[in-house]
Amino acid sequence: MNKKKQIGMAVLAALITASITAWAANDPLTISADTLSYDGTTGRADAKGNVVITQLDKTMTGANGWYNTKTQEANLDGGVSMIGTDMSMSAQSVHSFNNNKFTAMGDVHLQRADRQIFGNSVEYNTDTEYGLVSGNARLIAEGTTLTGDQVEGWLKEIRAVAKGNVTFANPERNVSGSADRATYTQTPNQNDGVVLLSGSAHAVQNGNVLNAPELKIRLADDSAETLGGRSTLVIVPNQ
DSSP, X not given: OOGGXXXXXXXXXXXXXXXXXXXXXXXXXXXXXXXXXXXXXXXXXXEEEEEEEEETTEEEEEEEEEEETTTTEEEEEEEEEEEXXXXXXXXXXXXXXXXXXXXXXXEEEEEXXXXXXXXEEEEEETTTTEEEEEEEEEEEXXXXXXXXXXXXXXXXXXXXXXEEEEEEEEGGGTEEEEEXXXXXXXXXXXXXXXXXXXXXXXXEEXXXXXXXXXXXXXXXXXXXXXXXXXXXXXXXXXX
């Protein structure tokens, strides 16, 4: 199947993988700043002014931050930037805890290759592979843009849900749509992805309009099925 034919939420599973872990559990970490202090009893290191944190291939910078060696918890704020081998991130603040949870707040932008995530906040759990983008959520990948008040994804089972003022668009395929909620599911390593648009579902492709309480789009053949009640299809003749 040509990936460019995948409309709507097929990009979500790939997009959530762009979420990153700020600090790994067992790798050396280096902190430098204008002022540093360390409390051996509590295990907390405070850094102020031009903070730079490096670990493996990642470098994170910010105005001020702290790191606790005993609790494996860290915080960095003040125009945070993070750059790695295959990704980048910017946010107003970043918080990491328990070595498996990561939260970025304030004008968050994550990018990996041509995949991007925007939102007011982004949370990710590396153990469960659950990710959540909240507030002005916007996801871009493979020519498709998805927006909503909130988008969450479960990577182990390849499932994603967008809620609130959901829209999607793929200009190259001349397709767009909207709904109150969208759910994407797929069996790992199988070409059986399904997009379910729920609540005032609306889709437009090549000028043809389909409205229904619910719309099910099967990505393997770009077919659509209306669900939940009376529906309307408006077909525009070829010009």
